[in-house]
Amino acid sequence: MGEENKIILHGTWASLFSKRVELALKVKGIPYEYVEEDLSNKSPLLLKYNPIHKKVPVLVHNGKPVSESLVILEYIDETWKIGSLILPEDPHERAGVRFWANFIDQHVLLSVAKIWKSTGEEQEKAQEEVLEKMRILEEGMKSTNLEICANDLGLLQILLLTTFGSFKAYEEVLGVKVLVQENTPLLYSCVTSLNELPVVKEICPPHDKLVALLNIYRQNAFKSTTN
Incomplete structure (x- = not known):
């Protein structure tokens, strides 16, 4: 890959937002250089390329940075x-995909975050909120005839995989389920089948390593709510 078309991705191995970009690059067959960032000691380059949010992922193409996973x-x-194609060519279909992608980021993920910070009855309530959001997501995508279980990894498949592909690790740490076959059979089937694709397995974080990190994340989430 020549300097005139150099692509660098700054990310972290467990970040679902970084994994979105990795998966998209691999699906497209785009060679890139990966830079693992330590978010407790952010590199000068990360701070230079994303001075506003100071977060990963950041894609640097020909020296020019692009931030925020959906934008990337x-x-x-x-x-x-x-x-x-990551997004469909048809404008109406594209608008529908964008709508549900934003629903995942603005509603589903925010509800999932509540589970990490709660226990007991409060956690059960947060879990039910997540399951309800997932029901809305499944019914909404069915009603708009969006194909979510095709082997071609488009935007929605990429988001679902990176959000829920490691659901077994989440369940092990949280003690509650976030992806339930009886609740959303289509989404469950989609995620479990797409998890078997070689390109997905290639970027999937090791289960035990992810569980160890998620346990630390959960402890820190508790601390943030009690301080």
């Missing part, structure tokens, strides 16, 4: 017209 995914799709 659209940038990748618009810049490299190779491989599978």
Whole structure:
């Protein structure tokens, strides 16, 4: 890969937002250099490329940074017209995909975050909130005829995989389920089947390593609510 088309991804191995970008690059067949960031000691380059949020992921293309995972995914799709499309070409379908992608980020993930910070009855209430949001997501995508279980990894498949692909690790740490077959059979089938794709397995974090990190994250989440 020449300097004139150099691609660098700054991320962290357990970040679902970084994994979104990694998966998109691999699906498109785009070679890139990966830089693992330590968010407790952020590199000067990360601070330079994302001075506002100081977060990963950041995609650097020809020395120019692009931040925020959903923005990066659209940038990748618009810049490299190779491989599978991440967003559909039809404007109405594209609008529908964007709507549900925003629903995942603005509603589902916020509800999941409540589970990490709670116990007992409060956690049960948070879990039911997540399950309800998942029901809305499944019914909404079915009603708009969005294909979410195709083997071509589009935006929604990428978001579902990186959000819930490691659901067994979440369940082990949290003690509650966030992806339930009886609640959302279509989403459950989609995630479990797509998890078997070689390109997905290639970027999937090791289960035991992820569980260890998530246990630390849960402890820190408790501390943040009691301080």
